[in-house]
Amino acid sequence: MSGDTKTGTGTTTGTTAGQRPVLEAVHVTKHFPVRSGLPRRGATRKVVHAVDDVSLSLYAGRITALVGESGSGKSTLARLLAQLYPLTSGEVRLHGEPVRAMRGRAFRDHVRKVQLILQDPFGSFNPVATIAGTLKRAVALHHPGKRGKDQAAVIDDLMTQINLVPPRQFTAKYPHELSGGQLQRISIARALAADPEVFLADEPVSSLDVSIRLGILNLLRRLTEERNAAMLYVTHDIASARYFATDTAVMYAGQVVESGPSEEVTQEAAHPYTQLLIASAPDPSRSGADRVRDIGQPPSLIDPPAGCRFHPRCPYAMERCATTAPEPFPLTAGHTVRCWLYADDPEARAKRAENTEAVARPAAPTA
C-alpha cells in the first residue's frame, strides 16, 4: 500500500518503491443521497459520506487488508474499485489509466481484470443451476473459443486449483448440496475463470465456520502469489490482516486513518482508533493495547464530525482535533497516520507520550 502513488494516508514504501500499482483509488469520494420523505423546495439534499477522499494502491503479488468497523465504508470502496458504483469524485486507475466506463466493452474488460469475491457464497449462486452450469457460463464468457471437451478441461482445471477434487463429484451438485466453504471455493474458481489481475475479496471468510476460514485464506494467498495478482482483503478482523496481508489500511467513518506494512500497523499501531480495534480483537497473547478505552460509537455519516472524525471517541483529543482534519503524518517508510498526536509541537508531544504510556502499560492480570 504505498509506492510512488499516495495512499490513504499517503507516502512511499521501500518494498513497493519503483513498482507501479495495478489498481488505484485516487482521492475517491462516494456520497449516497438520503431518500427521506418528500423533497422540500430550497432544502439541501442530505447524503451519506460513505467514502471521503480515500487513496489506496494495490500491487501485483501483494495483499492489502482494508480493516474497520461495520459501516466504515470498506465495501463501498471495494465496489468503487470494481466500477459497480459511479464515483462522486476522484478517480479509479487500472495500470495508471483512469477507468471511467460503467458499461460497454471497457466495463466488461475492467470486470474481467478486477474480480469481486463476496461474503455470502450462497447468495451469489443461482440455486437452480448445478455448479457445472454456473462454471460453464463463466468459462463461456471468458474463454469463448472453448467448447465441449476443452471447456470441461478448463472447468476441471479450475476445480483442481481450488482443491475440490475429483471435480465431477462437486460440479454435478446444486449450491444447497455444498457447504459454505466449498461454495466459497467455487466462487473463487468462478473468479479465476476470468484470469483476473486483481481480486477484491469482501469479507471472504466472515460468513464461514471459524474452522475452515484459514483454509480459504491460505487458498487466496496461494492464488495471489502464483498468479502475481493484487488482492484487496476487506475485513473487520485486524488480527487476520496481520496474518494474511502484506499491507493494511484502517478505515474509520469513510476515511483511511492509518496505513502501512501489516506488521507495523498491527504491532505498533499509531492511531488511537487502530489501537482500539486491536484492543477489541480477541487475542490471548496481547497485553498493552488492552489499556485503550472505548468511549463511544462511530458517528453518523450523514453529518460526520468536523475535524478528525474520531475525535468524539478519542481519549487524547485536543482542541484542533474538533476543528481541523489532520494531514497524513509519515512515521516510517510506508507507514502513515492521520492523527494530530503526531504533530511536532509541545501539546501533541505530551499527548503522544500519554498515549504511548497507556498502550505500553501491561494489562491488569485477569482473575
Ligand SMILES: Nc1ncnc2c1ncn2[C@@H]1O[C@H](COP(=O)(O)OP(=O)(O)OP(=O)(O)O)[C@@H](O)[C@H]1O
Ligand atoms: N447503496 C447505498 N445507499 C445508501 N447508503 C449506502 C449504500 N451502501 C452503503 N451505504 C452506507 O454507506 C456507509 C458505508 O457502508 P459500507 O457497507 O461501505 O461499510 P462497511 O465498512 O463495508 O460495513 P460492513 O462491514 O457492515 O459491510 C454506511 O453508512 C451504509 O449505510
